Amino acid sequence: SAVISQKPSRDICQRGTSLTIQCQVDSQVTMMFWYRQQPGQSLTLIATANQGSEATYESGFVIDKFPISRPNLTFSTLTVSNMSPEDSSIYLCSVGEGGSNQPQHFGDGTRLSIL
Amino acid sequence: AQRVTQPEKLLSVFKGAPVELKCNYSYSGSPELFWYVQYSRQRLQLLLRHISRESIKGFTADLNKGETSFHLKKPFAQEEDSAMYYCALRPNAGNMLTFGGGTRLMVKP
Numbered sequence: 001s002a003v004i005s006q007k008p009s010r011d012i013c014q015r016g017t018s019l020t021i022q023c024q025v026d027s028q029v030t031m032m033f034w035y036r037q038q039p040g041q042s043l044t045l046i047a048t049a050n051q052g053s054e055a056t057y058e059s060g061f062v063i064d065k066f067p068i069s070r071p072n073l074t075f076s077t078l079t080v081s082n083m084s085p086e087d088s089s090i091y092l093c094s095v096g097e098g099g100s101n102q103p104q105h106f107g108d109g110t111r112l113s114i115l
Numbered sequence: 116a117q118r119v120t121q122p123e124k125l126l127s128v129f130k131g132a133p134v135e136l137k138c139n140y141s142y143s144g145s146p147e148l149f150w151y152v153q154y155s156r157q158r159l160q161l162l163l164r165h166i167s168r169e170s171i172k173g174f175t176a177d178l179n180k181g182e183t184s185f186h187l188k189k190p191f192a193q194e195e196d197s198a199m200y201y202c203a204l205r206p207n208a209g210n211m212l213t214f215g216g217g218t219r220l221m222v223k224p
Contacts, residue, residue, distance in 0.1 A: 031210050033210075033211065033212075041216070042201060042214045042215060042216045042217050043159075043201070043212075043214045044214075045211050045212070045213075048210070048211065058211075092159070094212075096210055103149060103161050103164055104161075104205075104210075104212055105160075105161065106151075106158055106159040106160070107158065108158045109158065109159075
């Protein structure tokens, strides 16, 4: 399976600031996803990162708050904008091969704490 | 819309005892079901998927379409099985995963 690297692994940020999380894959993948895991909760899909076009956001998530880039088939970024304590979560990058029956694989995640 | 339910947040068993982690789903089509596991301080990783019909680390899971369930079972739990387990569903025409709330399995010595 693909090797997925996320940076940073963790960060502590001030409220009102923004942080960009990077996801790098060691091979070209069709699909890249961003998930959020709030404390004590399960994983919730934020959006699907589409290469060369705007990301597809799930209900409850908007581009202004979580802008996503996908410049190529191996890299994506998620920005958490204008952060508040409610944004304290683990953010995970996931990759998969669209149109195939291959499962999704996950990065280590970015643990974000907002003061 | 699809939904995955794991009714137990915590399951505690003794080493050597059988274990069953429950997963129920709701989806109008024919989904693909997965179990992911997250050991302490490790990344979320795939444990097994229903289409593989294989046993991984002694775990098995059978998709029961009549009961819309995909319970994870192991006949003899080991201490190293202690982890967080997530059941997930992927629609047959899509790529996104919907996760259950997760069950923490604790295997006591």
